[in-house]
Amino acid sequence: MVLLATILDVGAAGAETAGSPTLEQALAAKRDVWGELALHRPGGPSYAFFEKLLPPLRYVDCISRQYPIVLSAPLAGHKARLISDGSAVNPSCGSVVTASHWHAFPVGATFHVGAKGEVYGSDPSRLSGPTYESGYLPVVRTKYDCDGATLAEEAFVPVEPPYSDHAATFVRFSLAGEKTLEVRVTVEAKDTPALRGPMLLDSAGRALLWLSDRWRWDGRAKELTATLDSKTPLILAVFSEPLADPHLPGLDEAVYEDARSGCTAEWQRWIDRCATFDLPEQIVSRAWKSVVIGDLMIAVGDRMFYSAGNVYQDLWVSENGDAVRSLLSLGLLDQAKRMTRPLLGVSQKGVDFHNAAFKLQLVAQVYWLTRDADFVRNNRDLWQPAADLILNSREKTTGLLPRENYCGDITTQVYSLNSEANGWRGLRDIAAVLRDIGQPEPAARIAGEAAGFRKAVILALDKSVARDARPDFIPVALFGAEQPYDTLTATVNGTYWCLMIPYVLQSGILGEAQTQAAMRYLQTHGGLCMGMIRIHQHSGLFANENGVDDLYTLRYTQSLLQRDDVDRALVGFYGKLAQGFTADTFEGAEGTSLIPLDPRGRPMYLPPNAGSNAFFLQTLRELLVQDYYVDGDGTPDSLRLLFATPRAWLEDGKTIRISNAPTAFGPVSVVARSDLSHGQVTVEITPPPRGTKSTRLRVRLPEGWGVASASIADVPLNPEAANPAVGATFDVTSQHRPFTLNVRVERK
Numbered sequence: 001m002v003l004l005a006t007i008l009d010v011g012a013a014g015a016e017t018a019g020s021p022t023l024e025q026a027l028a029a030k031r032d033v034w035g036e037l038a039l040h041r042p043g044g045p046s047y048a049f050f051e052k053l054l055p056p057l058r059y060v061d062c063i064s065r066q067y068p069i070v071l072s073a074p075l076a077g078h079k080a081r082l083i084s085d086g087s088a089v090n091p092s093c094g095s096v097v098t099a100s101h102w103h104a105f106p107v108g109a110t111f112h113v114g115a116k117g118e119v120y121g122s123d124p125s126r127l128s129g130p131t132y133e134s135g136y137l138p139v140v141r142t143k144y145d146c147d148g149a150t151l152a153e154e155a156f157v158p159v160e161p162p163y164s165d166h167a168a169t170f171v172r173f174s175l176a177g178e179k180t181l182e183v184r185v186t187v188e189a190k191d192t193p194a195l196r197g198p199m200l201l202d203s204a205g206r207a208l209l210w211l212s213d214r215w216r217w218d219g220r221a222k223e224l225t226a227t228l229d230s231k232t233p234l235i236l237a238v239f240s241e242p243l244a245d246p247h248l249p250g251l252d253e254a255v256y257e258d259a260r261s262g263c264t265a266e267w268q269r270w271i272d273r274c275a276t277f278d279l280p281e282q283i284v285s286r287a288w289k290s291v292v293i294g295d296l297m298i299a300v301g302d303r304m305f306y307s308a309g310n311v312y313q314d315l316w317v318s319e320n321g322d323a324v325r326s327l328l329s330l331g332l333l334d335q336a337k338r339m340t341r342p343l344l345g346v347s348q349k350g351v352d353f354h355n356a357a358f359k360l361q362l363v364a365q366v367y368w369l370t371r372d373a374d375f376v377r378n379n380r381d382l383w384q385p386a387a388d389l390i391l392n393s394r395e396k397t398t399g400l401l402p403r404e405n406y407c408g409d410i411t412t413q414v415y416s417l418n419s420e421a422n423g424w425r426g427l428r429d430i431a432a433v434l435r436d437i438g439q440p441e442p443a444a445r446i447a448g449e450a451a452g453f454r455k456a457v458i459l460a461l462d463k464s465v466a467r468d469a470r471p472d473f474i475p476v477a478l479f480g481a482e483q484p485y486d487t488l489t490a491t492v493n494g495t496y497w498c499l500m501i502p503y504v505l506q507s508g509i510l511g512e513a514q515t516q517a518a519m520r521y522l523q524t525h526g527g528l529c530m531g532m533i534r535i536h537q538h539s540g541l542f543a544n545e546n547g548v549d550d551l552y553t554l555r556y557t558q559s560l561l562q563r564d565d566v567d568r569a570l571v572g573f574y575g576k577l578a579q580g581f582t583a584d585t586f587e588g589a590e591g592t593s594l595i596p597l598d599p600r601g602r603p604m605y606l607p608p609n610a611g612s613n614a615f616f617l618q619t620l621r622e623l624l625v626q627d628y629y630v631d632g633d634g635t636p637d638s639l640r641l642l643f644a645t646p647r648a649w650l651e652d653g654k655t656i657r658i659s660n661a662p663t664a665f666g667p668v669s670v671v672a673r674s675d676l677s678h679g680q681v682t683v684e685i686t687p688p689p690r691g692t693k694s695t696r697l698r699v700r701l702p703e704g705w706g707v708a709s710a711s712i713a714d715v716p717l718n719p720e721a722a723n724p725a726v727g728a729t730f731d732v733t734s735q736h737r738p739f740t741l742n743v744r745v746e747r748k
Helices: 002-007 023-028 033-039 047-051 253-273 282-298 317-329 333-344 352-370 373-378 380-393 417-436 440-464 492-507 512-524 550-562 566-579 610-624
Strands: 057-059 068-071 080-083 107-113 127-133 137-146 149-156 168-175 181-189 194-196 199-201 207-211 216-218 223-228 234-243 276-278 532-535 591-593 602-605 625-628 638-641 655-661 668-675 680-686 694-699 705-712 728-731 739-747
Touching: 023 033, 033 047, 033 566, 047 566, 068 137, 068 282, 080 168, 080 234, 107 168, 107 207, 107 234, 137 253, 137 282, 149 181, 149 253, 168 223, 168 253, 181 207, 223 234, 253 282, 276 282, 276 610, 282 317, 282 566, 282 610, 317 333, 317 352, 317 550, 317 610, 333 352, 333 380, 352 373, 352 380, 352 417, 373 380, 373 417, 380 417, 380 440, 417 440, 417 492, 492 512, 492 532, 492 550, 512 550, 532 550, 532 566, 550 566, 550 610, 550 625, 566 610, 610 625, 610 655, 638 668, 680 694, 694 739, 705 728
Parallel strands: 057 602, 638 694
Antiparallel strands: 068 080, 107 181, 127 137, 137 149, 149 168, 168 234, 181 223, 194 199, 199 207, 207 234, 216 223, 276 655, 591 602, 625 638, 655 668, 668 680, 680 739, 694 728, 705 739
């Protein structure tokens, strides 16, 4: 720990984090000491507070050590792997632990530069980047200083065939100034390729690389070489899947620019299909767009995979379902519906009830945001077996579902509060959907079964709560099969309680006192760091020791938001943005270590990760737009707008703009403009077309400001008295047409 004390004295990290606990103190504490400190900063939690606490995520368990960036056309079947320091495309990623972690490519290329032939990017002190075009479009840029010159590299995968069908990674090297620089490319291939015109072909005549002029080929060394000057860039394309018909013209700057402009235009079209979330914090706006694009590169057609290019390129119902829901909640409705069908067919031995529960919940959430009754009817063959499994499997003696695995990784068979609680919610939710689409008889039957099921779960929970713990311990394994953990991450089982209890929290089965107890247990027994769920697998698995597994934080954060614990939710939001993503490229992973490998970075496990992305995207959406089941019957009835925005977003001159955000009541649009210098904030709202039982709007002003008065069309409107600490909240349920709320503000 001497190294950590040397490189991570976070108290010296700058004004935002001055006086903060060290990493050793944060790891040893049972409370989230960094998160608690952020809560009490002027203005509340912020990106600036968390940004410098730790070195960024950088390393993975493959030969390159630098994390990979997945590149592809939208939803394409073939992907490319660009090493983030610009050193290689599709290199061998034989894992330090096991080569089976990473998918292999038929061809790879590693880039060497300068007189000594050093690997591009190998000295991080001379590397800038990676960054994206416009901060989010997947054209990856790096710069590297070598032999007194600055070399720039740019890489992307075009969106048009045949390049998109083969994940052809276009790479361009350019040089500033009067110097020249040698560039060498070592090629990995099963046999010895041959150069034919602009193509490097394998023994079957398929194209592996496509080259611009000036490249020379040494077949014996399997190397390309060229001299780069400032006048003409060097360009090549690496076909991740060899091209069987290699009859392409020469690769030049015009071809490159045409493919590049097509790439950025197509990805921008995908972003434009989303709801508009135009936010005054630039890094948040860049991040959500980049993460949406990242999800669409992880996905293949209608399959929203967990990851890409590694063993996590697979489907899991709850985790992948969260990724689908995040695309749904950001407005990609049709795509989300298509991605739901494959998830409804997933089977995983040992967690059948868990999967059935989340299949039903996913169908219900898709329905409420799309109101597509045909989607529910046409997919009945896929979701009905999930409902039948829960309905027909309950034990006569307990009223519960039978024992199943504690979770996917722990095969101990238990009465799982997660499966029981979410099984009940799945039945409740699908009954509400059937009622809404005009099928009252099956709706009533399923709702009746759900009511009886809920009583059985509550009775079992009452017998299982450890009331001698402080606070009460809510077990996942019922009937005494799980005892309280003093420090949650001290054991594997305690770690997995951290991962599973958020599912229970968001099911809605717990009473308020039990919900608060479960949340406080996480908060006071070492379950959180920077607002994210902590893990320690005690297995030596790369990056999953003394780390966070932020994707499982989603439902904990949603529970905070539902209970209006705004600043605690913002701790997790900014913790994720600052320390749960790679810098500037917004790659997430399942497990990320809090302990650096060196002063420049920390390790992470098998990025990218769609579930990790979902935590950020869904949390962002719910900072701005929340629709809830206040009545508890599974039918959405309440809408909350701008309930959890960071206070800094309404500093003088700033604007929050939301357009066509999907809700259970139809699309909603909101524009909030701050003009504090003139004592006013205006909020323009286009309500959704369907009415609500409650629509409330919040104005969260910067620290030191308060509301003097408010009106709609010169009619005064008083804010609610409840919970004024979170901001001024207005009931606008009666407003059914577009309106403007005019708020007069003053310094306190």
